[in-house]
Amino acid sequence: MANSPRILAFSGSARRESLNKKLLAAVVELTRAAGAEVTVVDFKDLPIPLYEGDLEDADGIPANAQKLIDLITQHGGLVIASPEYNSQMTPLLKNVIDWCTRADENPFKGKVAAVVSASPGMFGGIRSMTLARQLLVHLGCHIVPAQCVLPQADKAFDEQGALKEERNRKNAQGVATELVRLTRLLGP
Numbered sequence: 001m002a003n004s005p006r007i008l009a010f011s012g013s014a015r016r017e018s019l020n021k022k023l024l025a026a027v028v029e030l031t032r033a034a035g036a037e038v039t040v041v042d043f044k045d046l047p048i049p050l051y052e053g054d055l056e057d058a059d060g061i062p063a064n065a066q067k068l069i070d071l072i073t074q075h076g077g078l079v080i081a082s083p084e085y086n087s088q089m090t091p092l093l094k095n096v097i098d099w100c101t102r103a104d105e106n107p108f109k110g111k112v113a114a115v116v117s118a119s120p121g122m123f124g125g126i127r128s129m130t131l132a133r134q135l136l137v138h139l140g141c142h143i144v145p146a147q148c149v150l151p152q153a154d155k156a157f158d159e160q161g162a163l164k165e166e167r168n169r170k171n172a173q174g175v176a177t178e179l180v181r182l183t184r185l186l187g188p
């Protein structure tokens, strides 16, 4: 498709049965249907060590972190699923973002970023989503304001991984549509 924006998708949980990976997959499908090319990264397949200054001094940026930096650079937009641990984003998500900011050039600058969140709890991880958005603003991203937080996410998907409730499908669709529209307009 002409002017297909390129979107990179990843989740702050690498867990095999991750609810955030399921929500991300639903949003990715809708984002592709809205006309984008989407690349999905699973940190189970791209393990990145915990940031530590001595490690960086000794070996530089780890190869997998560099792969993520290159992928972000090659895409105009991002969709990130941000799980919630103790009302914060997960250490995995914070860690991969921290490594990316050690590149010579901040790869996040000017990207369009959507953040979604899923939790078995009643708030759907909204605090984590808000903090992840705040961090991405700090790094120079344009944030997609449309919101998709998924409470009681352990009951939200059918056997095929589709969102059962119309309200949740509409929220996911809203994020996908706006992500594609804004990446076309603003994405580098």
Ligand SMILES: Cc1cc2nc3c(=O)[nH]c(=O)nc-3n(C[C@H](O)[C@H](O)[C@H](O)COP(=O)(O)O)c2cc1C
Binding pocket: 013, 014, 015, 017, 018, 019, 020, 021, 083, 084, 085, 086, 087, 088, 118, 119, 120, 121, 122, 123, 124, 125
């Ligand atoms: C250390 C820890 C802290 C958690 N704190 C919260 C929390 O503050 N809010 C919340 O909604 N869920 C919390 N949870 C539950 C997670 O939302 C739940 O485990 C979720 O399934 C994790 O995301 P995932 O399914 O994508 O791996 C916590 C889980 C862990 C392991």
